[in-house]
Amino acid sequence: MDVLSVWDQFEVPYIWTQMEYLLRILIAAFLGLLIGNERKNRNKSAGIRTHAIVALGAALMMVVSKYGFFDGYEADASRIAAQVVSGVGFLGAGVIFVRNNLVNGLTTAAGMWATAGVGLAMGSGMYVIGISSALLIIIMQFVMHKIAYFAKTASNGLINMTVMNKAGAVATIEQFLTGEHIEIAGLQIKKTKKDEIKLEFDVVFPPGLNQSAFMAKLAERDDVLTVSK
Structure with missing residues (x-):
């Protein structure tokens, strides 16, 4: 097949074919925007x-892979698509x-x-599959976060506190944390005054723990002077 010149691509009927390809790419970008918006609302690093x-990009590469080599007789449209998946x-x-x-x-x-994958589906013209x-x-992301059973996951964090300097003070706090099913991954201890000890716990909170209620419970202890996370 002969190669189309630049001007030929802007003439009817070729221009309508180009616009249809552009529509696929635009729809793919819009669908990616919707998926990214859900991630942004969860404060994730990769967002909209x-x-x-x-x-x-996936839709663009699929369009180029499938239709950009029309001047060749033995073009394999799956090669670029496969590289998109691994890339x-x-x-x-x-x-x-x-x-x-x-x-x-x-x-x-x-x-x-x-x-x-959605972008590849749209680029290949599979509108129903891509949009669905x-x-x-x-829907899966939204439902999983709304259902309590699936939403409860372990999380890590830091707990900074100042406790009274007395015998067994650190061990007592460690026992309290483990009693609340909190895993202690690391601990830094610093003595600031004669009667105070600063502690920084690197912890893993168990799934479903109400961290605000836990911090309030920790602050109510007589041996804890200050606490924050």
């Missing part, structure tokens, strides 16, 4: 712009980090990977 660009995997790895044996960002990374998949991702 990241997901929108991932979906737009987004490396991008998703950037939002995953481990702290105190807890993995954070895994759901966001999986969402970015799925968003790329995007809505399914959003």
Whole structure:
């Protein structure tokens, strides 16, 4: 097939074909925006712009892969699409980090990977599959956060406190924390005055713990002078 010149691509009927491809890319970007908005509302590192660009880029690459090599006779449209899947995997790895044996960002990374799939579906012209998949991702994320059983997950944090300097003060606080099913991952101790000890606990809060109520309970102890997290 002969290669179209620049001006040929702006003439009918080729211009309508180009506009249809552009529509696919725009819809993919909009779906990525919707998915990213849900992540932004959860205060995740990858939000609206990241997901929108991932979906737009995947759709663009799929359009180029499937229709950009029309002048060739043996073009494999799946090659670029396959590289998109693996490439987004490396991008998703950037939002995953481990702290105190807890993995954070895994759901966001999986969402970015799925968003790329939505973009590929839209780029290939599978409107029903692409739109339905995007809505399914959003519904799953929303429902999982609304249902208490799925929303309860462990979380890490820091607890800073000042306690009275007396025999067994640190051990007593440690026993209190473990009694509340809080895992102590690290501890820093600093003596500031003769009658005070500053403690900084690196902890893992159990799933479903009301942290505000716990901090209030901790502040009510007679041996605790100040507490914050």
